[in-house]
Amino acid sequence: MLSVEHLDLFHGDARALDDVSLEVPDGAIVAIVGANGAGKTSLIRTIAGMHRPAGGRITFRGVDIAGWPSHKVCNLGIGQVAEGRQVFPSLTVLENLEMGAMLPRAKALRRRQLERVYALFPIMAERASQAAGTLSGGQQQMLAIGRCLMGAPELVMFDEPSLGLSPTVVQDVLRTIRDLNAEGLTCVLVEQNVAVSLKLASRAYVLENGRITLSGTGAELLADDRVRQAYLGL
Ligand SMILES: Nc1ncnc2c1ncn2[C@@H]1O[C@H](COP(=O)(O)OP(=O)(O)OP(=O)(O)O)[C@@H](O)[C@H]1O
Numbered sequence: 001m002l003s004v005e006h007l008d009l010f011h012g013d014a015r016a017l018d019d020v021s022l023e024v025p026d027g028a029i030v031a032i033v034g035a036n037g038a039g040k041t042s043l044i045r046t047i048a049g050m051h052r053p054a055g056g057r058i059t060f061r062g063v064d065i066a067g068w069p070s071h072k073v074c075n076l077g078i079g080q081v082a083e084g085r086q087v088f089p090s091l092t093v094l095e096n097l098e099m100g101a102m103l104p105r106a107k108a109l110r111r112r113q114l115e116r117v118y119a120l121f122p123i124m125a126e127r128a129s130q131a132a133g134t135l136s137g138g139q140q141q142m143l144a145i146g147r148c149l150m151g152a153p154e155l156v157m158f159d160e161p162s163l164g165l166s167p168t169v170v171q172d173v174l175r176t177i178r179d180l181n182a183e184g185l186t187c188v189l190v191e192q193n194v195a196v197s198l199k200l201a202s203r204a205y206v207l208e209n210g211r212i213t214l215s216g217t218g219a220e221l222l223a224d225d226r227v228r229q230a231y232l233g234l
């Protein structure tokens, strides 16, 4: 579905991605594992059209989207749940959700997607007229996921969706991602909870200093001594 080939990215003079290649098959959960500063967010933001790569190809369903502006990437069906729950705090829950349906591809589906989001997160229906900034951290993360789904994406890239949430809410968020995937949503998952993300993932990549150093099935990486030492503390 998504194929990244030999992607290079610089932030000023600093190289953030170095010859990164990866494959995201239709229907998969693909995990990206790496330390702080490895380039995970840079990779997601480059695919999403927020950074312009210095070289390489990003193809989605056969279309080369490298260098496209983010609104065009979104409108192809690539959604993103950004690091740090980017909801609009002074807008209501419903207004936040409606922002997600402003893409041309999603306008006609607005009502159906809203029903789907409310079915997934009943609390969002209960709190529809509440200001998003007054939701709890876990509720804000659900809203951020719901807003992304309002755009009717086929692929969603989740950047640290459980960061800063309590253990039970972390479980809720990860279960939601698993359920969405079971319904057919293709997912890219960056998650500090490395063991859980590798268990969920059919395929996984290790990113170190902007380079892919290891890849395999989630189970293979979970059993790999280098991964166990560096990311699982075993
Ligand atoms: N907009 C930017 N301008 C300059 N440097 C940047 C920018 N964004 C990221 N960087 C740098 O690029 C490198 C990779 O950062 P990135 O945010 O992609 O890492 P990450 O793997 O997501 O880390 P974390 O786990 O801490 O979120 C870091 O050295 C960071 O300081």
Ligand SMILES: [Mg+2]
Pocket (backbone or CB within 6 Å): 040, 041, 042, 083, 159
């Ligand atoms: Mg990051």
